[in-house]
Amino acid sequence: QHLLEEQADPCFAKVVDGQEALRRIFALPRAPGSNMFLKESIRITGAKILTKMMRHDTLHHTNTVHHSNVHELPPAPRKSQQHQDAEKQQQGGQQQQQQEGKKSVLEKFDKAAAVSAKATAAMTAKAELNERENLPVTFADISRAHVSIRDGIVRTRCEKSYFLSEVVGANIYLKPEFSQFTGSFKERGARNALLHHLREDGGDAFRQTGAIAASAGNHALALAYHGKELGIPITVVMPRVAPLAKVDKCRKFGARIIIEGAHIGEAKEYAETLMKSEGLQYINGYDDPPIVAGAGTIGIEMIDDVPNVDAVVVPVGGAGLIAGISCAIKTLKPECKVYGVEPEFCSSYIAALKAGKPVPAPFSPTLADGLAVPVVGPHAFEVAKHYVDECVTCSEKEISLAVLRLLENEKMVVEGGGAAGLAALLPGGKLDRSELKGKNIVIPLCGGNIDTTVLGRVLDRGLAADNRLCNFIATVSDRPGGIAKLTELLSNEDASIKDMYHERAWLHSSVDQVNVKCVVELQG
Numbered sequence: 001q002h003l004l005e006e007q008a009d010p011c012f013a014k015v016v017d018g019q020e021a022l023r024r025i026f027a028l029p030r031a032p033g034s035n036m037f038l039k040e041s042i043r044i045t046g047a048k049i050l051t052k053m054m055r056h057d058t059l060h061h062t063n064t065v066h067h068s069n070v071h072e073l074p075p076a077p078r079k080s081q082q083h084q085d086a087e088k089q090q091q092g093g094q095q096q097q098q099q100e101g102k103k104s105v106l107e108k109f110d111k112a113a114a115v116s117a118k119a120t121a122a123m124t125a126k127a128e129l130n131e132r133e134n135l136p137v138t139f140a141d142i143s144r145a146h147v148s149i150r151d152g153i154v155r156t157r158c159e160k161s162y163f164l165s166e167v168v169g170a171n172i173y174l175k176p177e178f179s180q181f182t183g184s185f186k187e188r189g190a191r192n193a194l195l196h197h198l199r200e201d202g203g204d205a206f207r208q209t210g211a212i213a214a215s216a217g218n219h220a221l222a223l224a225y226h227g228k229e230l231g232i233p234i235t236v237v238m239p240r241v242a243p244l245a246k247v248d249k250c251r252k253f254g255a256r257i258i259i260e261g262a263h264i265g266e267a268k269e270y271a272e273t274l275m276k277s278e279g280l281q282y283i284n285g286y287d288d289p290p291i292v293a294g295a296g297t298i299g300i301e302m303i304d305d306v307p308n309v310d311a312v313v314v315p316v317g318g319a320g321l322i323a324g325i326s327c328a329i330k331t332l333k334p335e336c337k338v339y340g341v342e343p344e345f346c347s348s349y350i351a352a353l354k355a356g357k358p359v360p361a362p363f364s365p366t367l368a369d370g371l372a373v374p375v376v377g378p379h380a381f382e383v384a385k386h387y388v389d390e391c392v393t394c395s396e397k398e399i400s401l402a403v404l405r406l407l408e409n410e411k412m413v414v415e416g417g418g419a420a421g422l423a424a425l426l427p428g429g430k431l432d433r434s435e436l437k438g439k440n441i442v443i444p445l446c447g448g449n450i451d452t453t454v455l456g457r458v459l460d461r462g463l464a465a466d467n468r469l470c471n472f473i474a475t476v477s478d479r480p481g482g483i484a485k486l487t488e489l490l491s492n493e494d495a496s497i498k499d500m501y502h503e504r505a506w507l508h509s510s511v512d513q514v515n516v517k518c519v520v521e522l523q524g
Contacts, residue, residue, distance in 0.1 A: 135386060136289050136379040139331040142296035142324060145192040149294060152191050152229065154180050158305035158442055163409040168425045169437045173306050175298065178414055178448030182221040182249075184370075185295060185321065185446045186285065190222035192294030193283050194230050201281065207232055212280040214268035216242040218370060218447055219285030224255035235280060237271040239263050243451050265374070286318025287377025295321045299328025302442050309336055310439035313431065315420040315446055316340040316349045316391060317371035319380035325444070326387035339431060340384070340391035341424040343368040343417075347393050348376050353385065367399045367458055370417030370447055392430035397465045398423040403455075404462030406445070416458060418447040463521070469498070471519045475507070478514040486516060495520040 158173040165172045177185035197206050210233030213223050220236040227234035234255040238247060240262060250257055258274075261267035275282045285291065302309060302325070312329055314322040319340075326338040342349055346368075348361035358381050363374045376384075399416045402423035406412045421443040424431040450458070463469035476482040483500075490497060499519040507515050 135327075135383050137292045137296065137323065137327060137383050139296075139327055141289065141293040142300065142328050145188075145290070145293040146297040146300050148195050149188055149191045149297065152226065153187050155301065156180075158302060161410055164405065164422070167405070167427070168432075168441075170425070171438075171440045172422075172425070173309075173440065173442045174410065174412075175302060175305075175442060175444045176412065177298065177444050177446045178412070178418055180222075182218070182225050183447060183449040184218035184222065184418075185298060185444065186218040186222035187226060188297055189285070189288075189291035189294035189320065189324075190219065190283070191226045191230075192297075193288055193290040194223075194226055194232055196290040197281055197283075198230070198232075206281065209279050209281065210234060211283050212237070212271050212275055212278075213283045213285060214238075214264060214271040215285055216264055216267070217246050218449055220250050220255070221246060221253070221449070223283065223285075224250045224253035228254045235271075235274065237261070237267045237274070239267045245451060246449065284377065286320030286373065287379050289379055292320045292324045292380055292383060294324070296324025296328045298444055299325040300332070302329065302444075303332045306440055306442055308440050309333065309442050311337040311339060311436060311441045313339045313341060313421040313425060313441060313443050315368070315371055315417055315444070316342045316376075317417065318373040319349050319352075319376040319384045321444075321446060322349075322388055323380040323383035327383055330387045337389045338387060339424070340388055341420045341431075342391060342393050343371055343399065343420065344393045344395050346372045346374065348373055349381070349384070349391050350393070352376050352381050353391065357381070367396050367403075367416035367454075367461075368420050370415060370449075371420060392424055394420055394423040394429060397461070398426060398429055400458045400461035401426060401465045402462075403450075403458050404466065407459070412445065413448050413450065413455070414445050415447045415450040418445045421445075468522050469519065470522060471517070473503075474516045474518060475509070475513050476516055478504070478512050482514070483516065486518075490518075490520060493522075495522055 156176050156179055158175045161172045161174050164174075180187045194211065197211065211223065211227065212235040213219060214237045215223070216239050220238060220242075224234050224236060234253075235258065236250055236255050237258045237260050238250075240259055242259070247257060247259070258270070260270040272282065274280060283291070298321075299312075302312060309329075312325060314325050316322050322338070322340045329336050329338055340349060343366045345364040345366040346361060348358075351361035352358045352375075358376045358378050360374050363372060366372055399420060402419035403414060403416060405426070406414050406419055406422065422445075423429060425436075425441065425443070426432065460469060474486055476486050487497065497518060498521050499517075501517040503515040503517060507513060
């Protein structure tokens, strides 16, 4: 508005450079959505200024053409040197006045731009606050959950790992959520959800009907255990591929177990039919707002334990865990980075980001079976996309190596999904970056429920990835002493033979030779 008033000065178009004015107009900060009116008014102001300039240029051009067409007048009498000096001095004064006028106008423009920037920042902050308050889960929900569940869960501490810090090149803090009674962070959300429904649905009525869930592992265990603690009957529908050890544990906690469906999707469909027919309350393990709020309490504890945290790396499955943690972290310490990590064989959160909404993602069996959720939860996704800075993937090789590193160096038995955060930070991982070197990084180890048979396979793959377990085929003489020479060579290389197999039938080079398949352990 101040600039428009300046246009009353007839020399305005002369003293204001058009490109400079445009540069200052469109360089003003803009925030998405909240300052559309302000941005549009600035653009309109710029258009008006340009229109005034164009009019002046047209008028100037017309006057020039008019003077060029008039009859040539006789030359004016020659002026004296004193008179010429006086005219030059007058012209110099006019130019100086024009320069001062231009400088004054541009200074006023800068002041107007500064005021607009402050207004934009205020409007942006207000818009972000309103947007946060309208999310399915807010920091207020997480704070209430933190108070509500603290008497029923284990308060895990973030401990610095000196060995992993040296390997990664940063200060690595591990939060051992696998030390909860049922072996995973799921207890936080399960207890908060049950307490929420006790308050909202009436304690006696909810204790009579109970809750139901579909799960093949950690959520089923957490719900069964805390249901027993709170006197709430729990029904769990588990797919046929659910580990028998977890099925037996759920039964020991007093839950009603129903085996139905080839996978978790079919189990969920059957659970929803029971919910309607029996009047049960269905509790989604990664998308219900109370579940997300319960998981977010981990973020509050992270800030308590490591106030100077620079980054948090969180495994991503259905997105409930990272939604809760990121909401808490970004509220308490906005400058802290939050990274998500998914297995390459099931990157459903990244697929949702590309599509702008939860969509089915390609799925293959993975070592991180706890993260194998084909479609992220809509509520969790809406919260996570607002706070999470970036999400990357990790390979099966990196997962197995992370499990091995934790077992060997920290004496921690962690399942594949729980170790995904560390997997992305190890050398060669997607988060092995220069900007994270020397930073304070917190990693939640979110689960430790891994079958012994699967653990053996994971450790073997980890040893192979670490070049400490190798296999090869050697052709040796099929006469006495042939294998002795091979074992002597292996001994000289400090290799320990783990397995050896003779193969005679499929060797066609010589009848007196044999193939020997060897698996050896090395020093790495």
